[in-house]
Amino acid sequence: MRVLVTEPLSEAGLALLRRDFQVDVREDLTDPEALAAAIGPYDALIVRSQTRVTARVLEAGERLKVVARAGIGLDNVDVEAATRRGILVVNAPQSNIVSAAEHTIALLLAQARNIPQAHAALRAGRWERARYQGVELAGKTLGIVGLGRVGAMVAQRALAFGMRVIAHDPYVPRERAREMGVDLMPSLEALLVQSDFVSLHLPRTPQTEGLIGAHELSLMKEGARLVNTARGGIVDEEALAKAIADGHLGGAALDVFAQEPPGDSPLFHLENVVVTPHLGAATAEAQDKAGTQIAEMVRLALAGEFVPYAVNLSAGAEVPEVVRPFLGLAERLGALCTGLADGALRSIECAFLGRIAEADTRVLTLAVLKGALSPIVHEPVSFVNAPIIAAERGIAVSEVRSTVSRDYVNLVALRAETEDGEVEVAGTLVGRRERLTQVLGFELEMAPARYMVFLTYEDRPGVIGRVGTILGEHGINIATMEVAREAAGGLALMGLTVDSPVPPDVLEEVRGAVRASAIRSIVLPA
Known part of the structure; x- marks a missing residue:
């Protein structure tokens, strides 16, 4: 079997691959068109961050069984297209967490003490001690946005410098944050107004893109500094450059950019901005870990084990046949739980009822965790790191199996305890078609979709029409709608599938118009 590697991979990883496979290293194939022309004879493709694995590349890879990303992020791989073609996509989710956290601290110190600027000045023959006076970290407040695995490691290191650490992450229980010595803030705004330094540790999603814009930067303290080692596009770079140039912010340190390479960014012309070219994972240790982990995953994939x-396990092998059809449903139910929750998750109980309970359902519990955690953590979630991330966030996970199912041949039912109450969802398969059967205690039957909206309200005439009118006025097409109620005139639940995400301002308009007690827009895994 043949393996194509299009970007640098550690020698340790290459050596492991060469034991079993013919390995070709072609670093000239990062362009999608060139890669599509060359991929035909290969069984596996290994990339890092610069190679774009598009649907066209995957279509051309007639022998392709696995695409492996030697690192964490999968922004450059069309996972949905790979899944449709039965191609596994794998990454190395635990390879660079320490490196990313240490690079954050390095940038924090470099920005606070003007190290790169002073270094350049001295190399140019200028001795400018007064010009490059910095600030201490001790006694300052660090605001961490996203208290995942990298964010938690940054917090641990910042505490050792004597900093006060606060964080905003609506999916981390308050008790867990306290155990880390971190004060949890109720909102992003509450964090920004208190912080001397702000460090971002979020994935780039439709919800986080442009999260830190002109308004948010204006809320930061005079002279505060921003650090971003997470993903480009979370910060409005033009607004950040203006806030620094105007003197409102004291500076910034960036390792990631909306477009990479970024070209001539206005940030590059500001002396109090420290930049690095996406070096968060660029350590010998991280690259060795990524290389060896990916080599082993490719070996397993090509052996059919x-x-x-794998981030799309349903495309793989060695899952019981009775269980495999439920993997997508379990993941989507997990995502639905997170989307409907008001507070941070404390526990998830996964119940598998009916004939499915006769099989080993542990992989379904992992699929539930993957769905529940993927929208809220920085790194891609796999079937290996999902239980680790859950444990780190203080989420208790339990599994219940019973061959008795009252209304369905098979049923997957989840009960999640949050800081603000319980969330219950359930679903089944009708043939091979997924169906939701219970949401928030209401029984209904509807097919899950990529974009969904759920709202609860008091049952009365005119609500359905009003919701449809508002969404239509904003160009949002309703695909399906289901309504369930406790009793006539009582509490009711409306579930909609729509063709595009519903913006927050439109949700608020719907809430006010129909006096909804709760409303949620949810994006489910494709």
């Missing part, structure tokens, strides 16, 4: 780091 269970691949624990």
Whole structure:
């Protein structure tokens, strides 16, 4: 079997691959068109961050069984297209967490003490001690946005410098944050107004893109500094450059950019901005870990064995046939739980009822966790790191199986305890078609979709029409709608599938118009 590697991979990883496969290293194939022309004879493709694995590349890879990303992020891989073609996508989710956290601290110190600027000045023959006076970290407040695995490691290191650490992450229980010595803030705004330094540790999603814009930067303290080692596009770079140039912010340190390479960014012309070219994972240790982990995942995939780091396990092998059809449903139910929750998750109980309970359902519990955690953590979630991330966030996970199912041949039912109450959802398969059967205690039957909206309200005439009118006025097409109620005139639940995400301002308009007690827009895994 043949393996194509299009970007640098550690020698340790290459050596492992060469034991079993013919390995070609072609660093000239990062362009999608060139890659599509060359991929035909290969069984596996290994990339890092610069190679774009598009649907066209995957279509051209007639022998392709696995695409492996030697690192964490999967922004450059069309996972949905790979899944449709039965191609596994794997990554190395635990390879660079320490490196990313240490690079954050390095940038924090470099920005606070003007190290790069002073270094350049001295190399140019200028001795300018007064010009490059910095600030201490001790006694300052660090605001961490996203208290995942990298964010938690940054917090631990910042505490050792004597900093006060606060964080905003609506999916981390308050008790867990306290155990880390971190004060949890109720909102992003509450964090920004208190912080001397702000460090971002979020994935780039439709919800986080442009999260830090002109308004948010204006809320930051005079002279505060921003650090971003997470993903480009979370910060409005033009607004950040203006806030620094105007003197409102004291500076910034960036390792990631909306477009990479970024070209001539206005940030590059500001002396109090420290930049690095996406070096968060660029350590010998991280690259060795990524290389060896990916080599092992490729070996397993090509041998047709269970691949624990697969992000789309339904495309793989070694899952019981009775269980495999339920993997997508379990993941979507997990995502639905997170989307409907008001507070941070404390526990998730996964119940598998009916004939499915006769099989080993542990992989379904992992699929539930993957769905529940993927929208809220920085790194891609796999079937290996999902239980680790859950444990780190203080989420208790339990599994219940019973061959008795009252209304359905098979049923997957989830009960999640949050800081603000319980969330219950359930679903089944009708043939091979997924159906939701219970949401928030209401029984209904509807097919899950990529974009969904759920709202609860008091049952009365005119609500359905009003919701449809508002969404239509904003160009949002309703695909399906289901309504369930406790009793006539009582509490009711409306579930909609729509063709595009519903913006927050439109949700608020719907809430006010129909006096909804709760409303949620949810994006489910494709």
